[in-house]
Amino acid sequence: MWAMIVRRLSVSAISLVLLVTLVFFMIHATPGGPAYSILGSHASPQAVAVLNRQMGLDRPLPEQYLIWWEHLFEGRLGYSYIQHTAVSHLIGVYLERTLLLDLAALALAIAVALVVGLLQGYLADRIGGRIIGFLQIVFYAMPVFFTGILLIYGFSMRLDWLPPGGLGQGLASHARHLVLPVLTLALPIAAGFSRYFGHQAREEYRQDYVRTARARGLSEWRIATHHVLRNAVRPFITLVGMMIPALFVGGVLTESVFNYPGLGWLLWRSALDQDYPTLSAITLLIGVLTILGNLIADLLNSILDVRVRYE
Amino acid sequence: MSGAPLVAVEDLRVTARRAGRTYPIVEDVSFKIEAGGLLALVGESGCGKSLTAAALLGLLPWGLAVDGGQIRLEGQNVLELTPTQWRRLRGRKVGAVFQNPLAALNPSLPIWKQVVESAELTFRLDRAAARARALELLELVGVPQAAQRLDDYPHQFSGGMRQRVAIALALACDPRLLVADEPTTALDLITQAEILRLLNRLRLERGLAVLFITHDLSLVAEYADQVMVMYAGRVVEQAEARRFFAGPRHPYSRALLGAIPRLATPEVRLTDIEGLPPSPFEYPPGCRFAPRCPRVIEPCRRELPPPAGDQRQRAFCHRPFAQEPG
């Protein structure tokens, strides 16, 4: 078990190094070099020269690479000449909002997937199971823009229950502002998750140990929660870990539909403004979170299943 | 004992719905098992053995239903119970073990938890009492060094041991009847014999009634006290074991016995019989065995055969073999 954890951690560490290196080269590969990407393509040669000296960009590449690492360790992610603040500060503010939205949507999607998936596994080919399967496809295929606008139309414009977007002031208002974006983001993810988990649950319901459990007079509730769930949830955890990047992508779209100032919104803006320091920092961050998500999922799995051998 | 049998099934009928019609899959099955009795239910694949057992347990697969008859457990007709009431009887009055011991246990729970799970819930045992009960059950079914194996997972046991553990699971709440649906088919010959000896010991020592389903007559010849042979959803012969093995009266029973060299009678062999059993959706009128029967006569193809013989040996046949003295 410990050997496995060490091995798994080193895989994550290697991925991390590759990620950081990749982003480094991405910055240096932009046309005209990083100075142009930082200052914009219409910068004057003098400004470029000043910046190059200031940032050490006139030094040899390996040295710059080391400096890049050093800065990362110090939390210095560069300066956004467009927003006129340190990128680390910018990211700190926006990341918090995004984490709130994305994690709430993730938690909702997981909860829905577990309940719906168990029910679907139990119902199998019966009419109820088929209806669930149909709805999953519909919701999975529904684009975030479409769901978002539909929800805004229904709950904000017609019913006037919830704000159509933006950021609230204070806890209650913030929560109210989050409802529609969270629903929008969670819906397709819940559909995908529950389809996958429902399939796993169904496979488990076919197993003989379920029949043995029924023959012992255990209730369906007990069988679902203590037997089927336990076995079906492991591959599902891996899936959830793997879907973290998709969650961010969905988050980017959701944030732009609801005008919610989070990381996705920032990514969107900085792409339009060609704000490369911010862009590369966000890229790094999403990469790190992805690696972390997968790591957590795998570790959780190995704790749940003592027999898993890392191979 | 009040004299009433532990379990009495009368005219059991199981039907399937398909395309708006109902098809009988199991028909007119009646039997009784006393405490400590062992009834062997035999027949080729697909003849309805498992469905009979499932009906008895209230665990028919979705789409099938009991459509007539009675199932009495200690005098009570369980078909009149609500699903929840019937569920509460499972485990407490009837236990079950099935064919595939490799899959019968949950792979991700240590066995002691599985063994006592039903008892824990039924009798509200605390952890120490539950572990003690688990140990007691594992020792009862003959798991060696049971105390050291409580925390092991199913994959750490051999097939035969897993079947013993599965039996322990079924016995956790002290049921009076054990339904064993081909519990040894997936095991090697020596292990088969061991499991059978275990079941035999349980019925002798604890008065456990056993419904033992198999398609291998030689396996149960030593232990059964009643034999019931099914063909295409119907009982073709049922008899006291001694009578049956002395001379089965139905041609199909003879064919089954003929497949066992040691018990063979020269007249009929299963290998001599052409064809396959009919599907439940195309049962022929009259005797269902008629299309394959070497002794077929004219009425067989028209009329259901009446019972021939007495309480101790009864064959449903228009032209049964003569009764052997026994």
Ligand SMILES: Nc1ncnc2c1ncn2[C@@H]1O[C@H](COP(=O)(O)OP(=O)(O)OP(=O)(O)O)[C@@H](O)[C@H]1O
């Ligand atoms: N869910 C179902 N729906 C319709 N027909 C079924 C269903 N389950 C079983 N049957 C049919 O009922 C018949 C009896 O099945 P059963 O499982 O009782 O046979 P069996 O005697 O136990 O055979 P085996 O030795 O293979 O276990 C078979 O012909 C089978 O095709």
Ligand SMILES: [Mg+2]
């Ligand atoms: Mg069967």
